[in-house]
Amino acid sequence: MVEETERNKEKNNKMVDQIRCFERILPMTHTRLLFSLPLFLFLFLLSFTFTNADFNVTTIPFNNGYSHLFGDGNLVRSPDGKGVRLLLDRYTGSGFISSSMYKHGFFSANIKLPSGYTAGIVIAFYTSNGDVFEKSHDELDFEFLGNVEGKPWRFQTNLYGNGSTSRGREERYRLWFDPTKEFHRYSILWTAKNIIFYIDEVPIREVVRSEAMGGDYPSKPMSLYATIWDASNWATSGGKYKVNYKYAPFVSEYKDFVLEGCPVDPIQEVPAAVACAQKNALLESQDYAVITPQRRLAMRRFRQRFTYYSYCYDTWRYPVPPPECVIDPVEKRRFNDTGRLKFGGSHRKQSRRRGRRSNVVSNNQAEI
Ligand SMILES: *[C@@H]1O[C@H](CO)[C@@H](O)[C@H](O)[C@H]1NC(C)=O
Ligand SMILES: *[C@@H]1O[C@H](CO)[C@@H](O)[C@H](O)[C@H]1NC(C)=O
Ligand SMILES: *[C@@H]1O[C@H](CO)[C@@H](O)[C@H](O)[C@H]1NC(C)=O
Numbered sequence: 001m002v003e004e005t006e007r008n009k010e011k012n013n014k015m016v017d018q019i020r021c022f023e024r025i026l027p028m029t030h031t032r033l034l035f036s037l038p039l040f041l042f043l044f045l046l047s048f049t050f051t052n053a054d055f056n057v058t059t060i061p062f063n064n065g066y067s068h069l070f071g072d073g074n075l076v077r078s079p080d081g082k083g084v085r086l087l088l089d090r091y092t093g094s095g096f097i098s099s100s101m102y103k104h105g106f107f108s109a110n111i112k113l114p115s116g117y118t119a120g121i122v123i124a125f126y127t128s129n130g131d132v133f134e135k136s137h138d139e140l141d142f143e144f145l146g147n148v149e150g151k152p153w154r155f156q157t158n159l160y161g162n163g164s165t166s167r168g169r170e171e172r173y174r175l176w177f178d179p180t181k182e183f184h185r186y187s188i189l190w191t192a193k194n195i196i197f198y199i200d201e202v203p204i205r206e207v208v209r210s211e212a213m214g215g216d217y218p219s220k221p222m223s224l225y226a227t228i229w230d231a232s233n234w235a236t237s238g239g240k241y242k243v244n245y246k247y248a249p250f251v252s253e254y255k256d257f258v259l260e261g262c263p264v265d266p267i268q269e270v271p272a273a274v275a276c277a278q279k280n281a282l283l284e285s286q287d288y289a290v291i292t293p294q295r296r297l298a299m300r301r302f303r304q305r306f307t308y309y310s311y312c313y314d315t316w317r318y319p320v321p322p323p324e325c326v327i328d329p330v331e332k333r334r335f336n337d338t339g340r341l342k343f344g345g346s347h348r349k350q351s352r353r354r355g356r357r358s359n360v361v362s363n364n365q366a367e368i
Helices: 002-028 030-035 037-049 211-216 269-285 293-306
Strands: 066-070 075-077 083-088 094-098 101-112 121-128 139-145 154-160 171-174 184-190 194-199 202-208 223-230 250-264 307-310
Touching: 066 223, 075 094, 083 094, 083 223, 094 101, 101 121, 101 223, 101 269, 121 184, 139 184, 139 194, 154 202, 171 293, 184 250, 202 293, 223 250, 250 269, 293 307
Parallel strands: none
Antiparallel strands: 066 094, 075 083, 083 250, 094 223, 101 184, 101 250, 121 139, 121 223, 139 154, 154 171, 171 307, 184 194, 194 202
8 A cells, every 4th residue: 555655756856847848848939839730749748748657557368357259260369368369351350358347447458459440340358247237238438449540549438337328428538649550548447436538648528327317327247258250330430431351451459468456247236246245445545546747647648639529418309418428618619519520521421330340239229
């Protein structure tokens, strides 16, 4: 515990130093800054790297936490056992699943997406219990929506609780880097108090549990899934661009897995609740469980610049925003009443999504 605090102190000091340095640069270059786009971009990127000190996490080999889910032969383990590749070819996609279900946890991996023409492909990294609770499942998603070469990648996050599939809570964003060039860490934190989606050390979305959310807050044990599959009918520009198997196989790579939390039998939850108290307390004490002011700043910046759809601003779907929505006036000004960007929005028409792969989960998603 003492070590923990010391570490955080050190880290915070480092962040403060970086910000001070940033503040020193700022007045000097102030006039040039206004006119110098490259410098502006540099400082902007710097603003993300503030929070880029790695999480202090323990990584595990693939076999210690996960197993093959589907797509014979299309899951390829790396020789050192630390990573896997998931392939999509004209015969099948592929996926893996955590060997246990968890009630609360931190689910994280370094991921590299396939490059080139990837339209129509969805690469998902998510937690769900749709296999066990068909009618009342919970789910937390990262979904990367394939890409036409040369265009920025787009992705969405979503959340369902207790089968609330008619209340999609999706947000869509662009990325501030090319996810096909290097590995980046994508993480989902799920505690009894909050949910945080992270890219590297930047929190991009937080959902704080409130009484008003009721059963819409995920509260049953979930597994971690990673999948690649053909979603030609909706993924890219509303299905305009299909998967082109001329470019197959499409390969996504995963390594440096982190799987923290309390493994639980999904049916016999009660005895586990006692055993899990300590593990969940530990989870909530980790540095990724708290959004520091510096990280909150990075989150605001991300959200104000890279979100291009949010259900919270979609008053056609939700005349009253759902209870977990935090309406940020600066953010809100960017969106019209369909939750899309007022200017320069894209992905205007998305057809209803029918399912993920076979029937594991079938979500109804609003048209975005
Ligand atoms: C990371 O956390 C472990 C405990 O989980 C601790 O022993 C170690 O000192 C920490 N490392 C750093 C660099 O803070
Ligand atoms: C979840 O949904 C089921 C019905 O599908 C209901 O019986 C149960 O009370 C709900 N749980 C919560 C926490 O709302
Ligand atoms: C909202 O903005 C999008 C462009 O991003 C536009 O296509 C749509 O018609 C607008 N909707 C309304 C109701 O203004």
